[in-house]
Amino acid sequence: MSQFENVTLVKEANVYFEGKVTSRTVLFESGEKKTVGIMLPGEYEFSTSQKEEMEILAGKLAFKLAGKDWETIEGKGVFYVPANETFQLKVQSVVDYCCSYLPNE
Amino acid sequence: MSQFENVTLVKEANVYFEGKVTSRTVLFESGEKKTVGIMLPGEYEFSTSQKEEMEILAGKLAFKLAGKDWETIEGKGVFYVPANETFQLKVQSVVDYCCSYLPNE
Numbered sequence: 001m002s003q004f005e006n007v008t009l010v011k012e013a014n015v016y017f018e019g020k021v022t023s024r025t026v027l028f029e030s031g032e033k034k035t036v037g038i039m040l041p042g043e044y045e046f047s048t049s050q051k052e053e054m055e056i057l058a059g060k061l062a063f064k065l066a067g068k069d070w071e072t073i074e075g076k077g078v079f080y081v082p083a084n085e086t087f088q089l090k091v092q093s094v095v096d097y098c099c100s101y102l103p104n105e
Numbered sequence: 106m107s108q109f110e111n112v113t114l115v116k117e118a119n120v121y122f123e124g125k126v127t128s129r130t131v132l133f134e135s136g137e138k139k140t141v142g143i144m145l146p147g148e149y150e151f152s153t154s155q156k157e158e159m160e161i162l163a164g165k166l167a168f169k170l171a172g173k174d175w176e177t178i179e180g181k182g183v184f185y186v187p188a189n190e191t192f193q194l195k196v197q198s199v200v201d202y203c204c205s206y207l208p209n210e
Contacts, residue, residue, distance in 0.1 A: 003113050009114055010106060020145075024129065038143065040145070057117055057118075
């Protein structure tokens with residue numbers, strides 16, 4: 001069990017796709033921002049404005065970055081999405097995730 | 106938008122009812138514990154071990170405490186559940202909630 005300590009948590013959730021994707025925002029003293037969330041089975045498309053690290057904590061999904069092939073994560077895993085890109089997800093079983101917003105290079 | 110500051114957030118989610126109810130645990134310096142979560146439409150039954158304050162931040166649900174009638178909350182609202190009781194929920198639209206675990210009286 002991991003913990004984020006000394007953080008600010010935004011109380012209200014971010015709700016997408018009629019609640020099938022939800023997250024909450026975590027702010028760090030360093031200025032860093034993460035969201036922790038849940039995705040229920042379904043197909044989703046997201047766009048980034050910043051570079052994102054998508055850490056999968058549990059569940060099973062396939063992801064497709066622009067111009068790349070589909071890849072699968074089951075259990076724990078991580079992938080990165082460049083800024084200003086669209087990516088696709090096929091969530092096969094409930095996914096618990098942590099998304100870190102990274103400085104653009 | 107409300108925030109919890111200087112808190113510890115457990116990274117991994119608590120997942121119930123195949124992901125239709127999920128929450129994350131927030132720990133306060135005072136020793137207080139809350140969970141913030143999402144409930145998708147459906148019917149659920151929960152049991153308490155401690156007294157709980159259920160604050161509804163958004164959504165619509167009906168709740169029934171042991172020996173009481175059904176009551177409805179739409180939008181913001183709050184109800185309390187005594188320790189060691191079972192209560193029922195009918196969630197009608199995606200509910201964003203914050204549950205505070207209160208000292209038993």
